Every structure is written in C-alpha cells, then in structure tokens.
Amino acid sequence: xxxxxxxxxxxxxxxxxxxxxxxxxxxxxxxxxxxxxxxxxxxxxxxxxxxxxxxxxxxxxxxxxxxxxxxxxxxxxxxxxxxxxxxxxxxxxxxxxxxxxxxxxxxxxxxxxxxxxxxxxxxxxxxxxxxxxxxxxxxxxxxxx
Numbered sequence: 001x002x003x004x005x006x007x008x009x010x011x012x013x014x015x016x017x018x019x020x021x022x023x024x025x026x027x028x029x030x031x032x033x034x035x036x037x038x039x040x041x042x043x044x045x046x047x048x049x050x051x052x053x054x055x056x057x058x059x060x061x062x063x064x065x066x067x068x069x070x071x072x073x074x075x076x077x078x079x080x081x082x083x084x085x086x087x088x089x090x091x092x093x094x095x096x097x098x099x100x101x102x103x104x105x106x107x108x109x110x111x112x113x114x115x116x117x118x119x120x121x122x123x124x125x126x127x128x129x130x131x132x133x134x135x136x137x138x139x140x141x142x143x144x145x
Contacts, residue, residue: 028081046127
C-alpha cells in the first residue's frame, strides 16, 4: 500500500508539473522547466525536513541530495542552446554570461555534494550554502517573480 501511495504521489507531482508548463510551445524550454521543477522538488523536500515541516528521513534526504547533484550536472546541457518561449523565466543573460552560468550550476552541484544528509543537524547546517547557490543563479539569470 505504501509503495502505491508513493507512486501515486510521484505521478500526481509530475502531472502537476506538466500542467504548470501547459502552453509552452518550445520543447527545449519545456524540458528545461521540468529539470528546474526537479530541482525545486528536491530542494523543497530537504528544506521541509530542515525546517521541521516534514519528518526527517535520511534515505529520502539522501535521494533528494542525489537528485540535486544529478540535476546540477544536467543544467548546462539543458540551457546550452539559447532557446526561448514567452512562458520561460530564463533571461538572455544566461547566454551572454555563459561561463558564469555554468560556474553557478557547478556551485549548486558542489553545495549538494557537500550536504550531509545522514543527520538532521548536518542537513540544517548545509542548507544555507545550497540556498545561496540557488539564489545567486536566480538573481542573475531568472525573471523576477
């Protein structure tokens, strides 16, 4: 039963993400948006545990950490082509400052790699660096919301 509920929750989350990108005509942009949704989901899971909103689970935290590492590694390839769509929140500055953008993606990956998810206290201690890496990229390369 628990496996079914986990599968159902994942399918629901993915369906919701798909609906959030309804109307995006450029498939490359849609793929980028889905990748960044994965970052948001993993970061949200870790943040929820760190804040105490969700019970700490080392296995789930470790899986979210690994997802962030994997997503960070995929970001440069996903953004390499300067694809745009009216619904995209990516700024053209990404391609104007490509080396910096890549460095920021590597920084997020490094912050995720350094995150110790074995204990709640260690997770909490590492979230500042992870959040800072996300904020640095969003400040420079994402449309302000």
